[in-house]
Amino acid sequence: SVVNHTQPHSSSCVSPPSRIEWVWLHWGEYLKAYEEFELWLTRQQRSLDVGVELQLGVKEKLWQVDQQRVGLSDIQGQAALLERLLDEASALHNRTQDPSVDPQAQEGLQEDYNDVRDRAEERLSLLQKMAEEHQTYQGCVHRFQSWLLSKTKELTDLMEREETAENKLKALQALDDSVAGEEKTLQQIEGLSEALRGTTSPSGAEVVVEEAEELRLGWQRLRQGLCEGEEGLRSSLDSHSQYTARCQRLGEDIGHLRVLLQGLDQELGEGQNPPDHTEEQMVGQWRKYTALFLQGLDSVANELRLGAWAPSVMLPCSYPAVTHAVTMHGNLSFPLKVEVAPYRRRLPPVSDA
Template identity: 85%
Template sequence: MTQQEQQEFMESLEAALSWMRAIQERLKANDNTQGPRDALEGRLRETEKIHHSQHEGRVKMDMALVAAENLLQSGDEELRNHTHAKLKDLKSLWEETSTYIIHCHSRIEWVWLHWGEYLKAYEEFELWLTSRQRGLDVVVELQLGVKEKLWQMDQQRVVVSDIHSQAVLLERLLDEAAALHNRTQDPSVEPQAQERLQEAYNDVRDRAEERLSLLRKMAEEHQTYQGCVQRFQSWLLAKTKELTDLMEREDTSENKLRALQALDDSVAGEEKTLQHIEGVAEAVRGNTSPSGAEMVMEEAEELRLGWQRLRQGLCESEEGLRSSLDSHSQYMARCQRLEEDIGQLRVLLQELDQELEEGREARDRNDRTEEQMVGQWRKYTVGFLNISAIL
């Protein structure tokens, strides 16, 4: 009976050992994380089968243990010791095989799952990157005015912020790719592929920042233009009011004319400012939608017309003052001439009065001839005619 029991034990022992050795050979054949993911997946499926077959090995192990029970109770000490030694080796190999099964499968499964998570994150990053690239390929849409340009700039700032926030994910992806490459040596995660991904990200980031700079420049340029327009409009209103106040205040025409000339010089000097605004308007037009560009041009033209109207008003006011001064000068000249004529009249009247007195004295003496009287009459007549001409 002992011989048969020994034979049964040895057969079950050999069956268990053979299974374990075969399993270890299969594990060694699949214990490799290098290569493409498809090959890794194939090895993973094989280690899964091995892992699931662990129950079969356990059954064989138990059969050997059961077959050894009678031998361990035998009175033959040598047999018991031999059986103990065989069971010890069996259990040791079982522990080794079980551990190997778990570790091999877990290692391959971890790399495969890790690779799957990396690919999922990589694909999402690629989709995001492609979306950003397409957005940047679209030409900048020209906006109507400052409000729209500032809104567009804020939108681009959000885009740039999103791109910067993706740098953390990219860094993690590159680290994962490097770790995978160390384990798999697969070309899809080689350093060159990582560099290409980094370069694609850098290109999107740089282009987005350049677009933000462009939009900021366009918005700030339009803001500057609007500020110039508002300041020039305020200046026009102030100078127009100054002209009105100047013409309404009580003062001499000479003082008004001097103040008017100073004001005109000041207004004329601002043409350089107007030309600068017109230059800025031209630049703004090129970065504005057609409707907005038309509005900008109309604003600049209205400023020019306003400035011209102010110059025209100054010119007309100056002409009016000069005309008034000329009329006053003519009036004063006529007064001066009249005063001189009156003086001449007084002298003539004094002369006539003296001659009349002398005529009366001569008549009383009866020593004037008829010819003298006729001559004196004619002289008086001429004198009165002169007086009438003066008056």
């Protein structure tokens, strides 16, 4: 007989979890992650719904930019979690066909995330722009302040320089043209200041406005100093020119006096003996030839305000009446030194000291 030795067949297979168990396990994990993600999205949306908080100055605005950059980095870091959620939702939908995890629901979740991310990026760009504009404004203010100080010092040095009035006036005019041309820069700063009022806190906006106003006042004070300096130099030059012209006119009038006195000398001496003339006749002749000149001389003296300046005139005779007539001439507003000399046919030179 044949003995068949049949060995029993043993199998140690481990049965996988049932489909229901798999769905139950993954669904619970998905819902937990989904709820946490939805809560995070809601917080981000509420934060972005709040308007930008206006800051005091550049330092505070730069801090705000850093905070927003950190927030955006956190949002971007959630992209990996969202990707896992969408993969899990797709797997669950393949198993269950549940509409809460269908492609349309997945797209809605992706769109909500994209909206939060895009708004955060826009917020960061806005804050960066606000900070950069304030930095630009501050840089312009500091440069203009330094420029004002340098030009003010230049004006002071120029006025103290040992130069002629003409050279100083030319230098002042060139400096004034340079300062006047910078009003465009000042207007640009004022425009930046006006724009910052809408992106800065009320206290910060007040500081910005005061800074711009102070720059305008400083520029106006510099222009005023330049104008006063130019006016002073022009006045000095005009006074010198007028004085020179009037001195020339006075010299001409004194020359006319010499001619008149020479004419008097000739008239008194031609064919007559001077002692035969009465004092009244001689005074009349003197007045005839000198009244017009004395009036002009008096006018020039008034213009020059010579005051104590007194020309010394040698008279051609020794008659007291003539001396009295000249000295007491009604139109003469300054003292006239009269030196009485004996009569001569030719008058000595007239001294105009």
